[in-house]
Amino acid sequence: MNNSTKITKKIPKKLIAIGIFFIVSIVLFHFYNSINLDNNSIQQDNIIMDYTIYPSTIPENQLLRIKEAKELYSRAFDDQIFYTVQDPDELVKFIKHAWQWDKNAMPYYYDLLHWHDLYDENVREDGYISFTEFMKKYRDQLVDDTGKPLVEPVVFKNRDMKSYLWNKFADLKYPKFAYEKGGKFSPCKGNKNEEYLPCTDEQLKESIKYYNYALEGGYHCYEHLTARMLFQQGYHYKNNDFEKINKLTEYRKSLTPEDLKLAIDYTEIMAEHSSIIGILRVTEAYLYGLGREQDLVKAYAWTL
Known part of the structure; x- marks a missing residue:
């Protein structure tokens, strides 16, 4: 009886010791992990960023x-x-x-x-x-x-440097980056992302600038460029479901005759490559005499 009593008294002490050991181990594990995480974050924060845009060393x-x-x-x-x-x-x-x-x-x-x-x-x-x-x-x-x-x-x-570089590359007229940046200013979407809203002339000006950079570099972005040149929403369509299209007669009122003609020149390039939008705009141009001398025969011919 005495031996069994001693054993039952010792068991709780052993369990307590084991429990304390595990608790201490867990605490130490999390402590060292937190130190490592802090060190990693410090190393990340201590990276000295070089904001220079270097030329390529490749010929x-x-x-x-x-x-x-x-x-x-x-x-x-x-x-x-x-x-x-x-x-x-x-x-x-x-x-x-x-x-x-x-x-x-x-x-x-x-x-x-x-x-x-x-x-x-x-x-x-x-x-x-x-x-x-x-x-x-x-x-x-x-x-x-x-x-x-x-x-x-x-x-x-x-x-985080990615967006910084992309903006810089766009400003340096690298076509891919200029093309992507051109789409950041327009079209201007409504709250429900359905109907496009009128953009400011400044927004459209920025879009046009970067799309022109892209065009100079070989990107054939005529559809995006002409949409910003012609329409206040910055898009050929009135909504993103492509259900309603802007008519050429709804062109931007601040558009100069020279820029209107240039926009139609670009849409004619599109039309020559079988673009439906391009064909529509050239047809409208001759039909209404916008950017072209009014000519109903040519308007009809472009629909064939």
């Missing part, structure tokens, strides 16, 4: 065109299904361009980093590797033409 005749950059990225990295590296050699080539400030490659490298952050730990399909695995195996191949190791520009360390 101009070797820089990627917009379409080439997109196609190279698509061959190198799958960002649709598996979010993995699908062709390491192509990715080496792509990163070399992005890290050497090839402006057309840089936006797609930001996309790659975004998908890497979200999906890098996912289970891989056979034949695919994660971006982390890629960097371990192929980092030594990321060199310039002289064999010097390349360094990832600091602008990629902070995702």
